[in-house]
């Protein structure tokens with residue numbers, strides 16, 4: 241890592257969802273360590289997430305708290321409606337803030353769901369850098385969909401095959417597995433126009449920083465360079481809390497519902513690679529059938545496990561049946577709420593991870609060197625699962641959303657297999673873990689980050 245002496249000031253604008261804000265804050269940490277000054281835009285509820293970083297960098301990190309848009313009654317019609325309201329509220333506030341700042345940022349880095357910031361940056365005469373919390377393969381699919389706009393004739397045909405021949409390995413997806421923002425809205429609707437423009441604005445931006453590493457997704461990164469028509473694409477992942485930052489890894493993205501020490505003590509008494517960690521990210525809830533299958537498989541399997549579950553207010557979701565925790569007492573730990581995921585995955589006792597394949601979970605699982613049982617549910621997760629199983633050989637297919645819910649006995653068998661020492665996936669994922677760690681410790685991602693930081697002040701002189 242090189243430390244810049246320029247102290248350039250940049251604006252990092254986070255999208256308010258855990259899977260998006262966590263990696264951008266980890267990137268901010270890296271930029272601060274390289275000597276940049278960073279103003280981070282957050283909505284009030286996310287301000288506490290900045291606290292660990294603020295205590296490490298009190299003079300070079302500045303929060304800029306902007307209000308969240310007021311929800312209409314009864315609530316938002318769609319995520320896109322909420323995103324548009326945020327744009328309408330934040331755009332003029334940011335413009336004013338820039339104009340009144342004595343030493344304003346020289347560049348804006350913002351999440352790919354904030355494509356409209358391209359126009360703000362343009363109006364200010366600044367470069368905008370896209371931050372992708374998804375991998376290069378997932379992003380390639382999103383770009384390809386919004387550029388080529390594939391459509392199906394029969395609106396009911398969820399099995400309609402969508403061919404994406406330009407992307408490496410020419411993937412084909414059934415319509416049902418396309419990201420919601422694309423498959424659930426119709427051309428001509430306001431949501432559609434907003435989503436399309438918001439995504440295509442990312443194409444027009446100055447640069448792209450991806451939470452991935454070259455050795456993991458080389459062909460997709462190259463594909464993105466070709467599609468964008470320039471080489472200002474930097475792979476800087478896996479973005480993680482620093483290894484020596486105990487606070488960072490135990491409270492990343494939120495405070496744990498159970499004290500982290502209690503979870504670590506539980507894991508300390510287990511054998512190496514014996515425990516399966518089960519978690520479906522920050523927002524996915526299981527329906528009743530999915531939950532029934534999962535708990536019954538965990539019971540049948542006899543494996544040791546940590547199960548992290550969450551329910552979202554007002555949603556009809558599967559719940560853990562009465563008596564389950566008692567029946568698995570001694571070999572299963574249930575965390576209701578937020579789990580210290582990175583700390584759990586890094587523990588030597590954890591050997592496998594049943595995951596929905598959110599990209600952060602994928603990178604955290606790879607870095608920790610655990611075998612992944614894949615059960616993708618939505619957005620880029622089907623792409624991520626294919627990468628893990630078919631291309632990297634470090635994952636085992638377990639399920640697919642509601643269309644492919646495994647039999648409890650089949651899932652129980654996979655849980656047992658996933659912690660076996662002899663599985664080839666374990667050998668491969670350990671190697672990939674070494675490569676991932678090498679990339680951020682002086683390797684490809686470290687170099688990309690250095691180059692990105694060096695090019696920032698220069699890009700502003702052009």
Ligand SMILES: O=c1ccn([C@@H]2O[C@H](COP(=O)(O)OP(=O)(O)O[C@H]3O[C@H](CO)[C@@H](O)[C@H](O)[C@H]3O)[C@@H](O)[C@H]2O)c(=O)[nH]1
Pocket residue numbers: 258259260262373374492493519520521522523524548577578579580581582597598599600601602604618619620621
């Ligand atoms: O109890 C929990 C649950 C989650 N996490 C963390 O929260 C993040 C979750 O991110 P991810 O695994 O990517 O899942 P989602 O929250 O579902 O992420 C959304 O954003 C990702 C990045 O774009 C996409 O890949 C996903 O498909 C999308 O659902 C990870 O860092 C986890 O370590 C915890 O620390 N504790």
